[in-house]
Amino acid sequence: MPDLPASNRLRIGRYNEPNRIYHLTTNTLDRTPIFEDFRLGRLVVQQFRIAQSQGLVTSLAWVVMPDHFHWLISLNQGSLADLMRQVKSKSTRVINAVAGRQGRLWQPGFHDHAVCREESLESIARYIVANPLRAGLVKTCGDYPLWDAIWL
Numbered sequence: 815m816p817d818l819p820a821s822n823r824l825r826i827g828r829y830n831e832p833n834r835i836y837h838l839t840t841n842t843l844d845r846t847p848i849f850e851d852f853r854l855g856r857l858v859v860q861q862f863r864i865a866q867s868q869g870l871v872t873s874l875a876w877v878v879m880p881d882h883f884h885w886l887i888s889l890n891q892g893s894l895a896d897l898m899r900q901v902k903s904k905s906t907r908v909i910n911a912v913a914g915r916q917g918r919l920w921q922p923g924f925h926d927h928a929v930c931r932e933e934s935l936e937s938i939a940r941y942i943v944a945n946p947l948r949a950g951l952v953k954t955c956g957d958y959p960l961w962d963a964i965w966l
Contacts, residue, residue, distance in 0.1 A: 852959055870890055939963040
């Protein structure tokens with residue numbers, strides 16, 4: 815096997831299924847907590863909403879943490895790689911413009927988990943939206959501003 819970076823090895827043998835549910839996660843470059851600034855986190859959320867309005871995905875749940883995000887989606891069309899490339903590229907451009915910064919925002923690659931039929935979507939969504947609670951950022955999930963789920 816060729817010596818590929820870990821993020822590239824994750825893609826080997828993977829394919830995307832339309833109408834399949836995926837849990838996606840990606841980190842900021844060097845885990846920089848840029849989304850401690852609520853305004854900048856909202857710009858990532860805006861990209862989630864744009865992807866949904868374009869018909870690429872149906873967003874089921876998401877949370878934008880200070881240095882990463884989790885996004886539970888049903889993939890409607892296209893590939894996960896194209897989706898994440900679009901979200902990361904467009905969010906980088908707008909965040910850099912608003913924050914007066916330059917350069918990369920996200921680490922290369924992303925993690926995806928194809929949700930199995932026997933897994934509970936609501937349990938995965940609860941896990942996602944409870945991230946700020948587990949991280950000690952808030953005392954209740956409702957206190958954290960950068961999350962949503964279709965069940966709540």
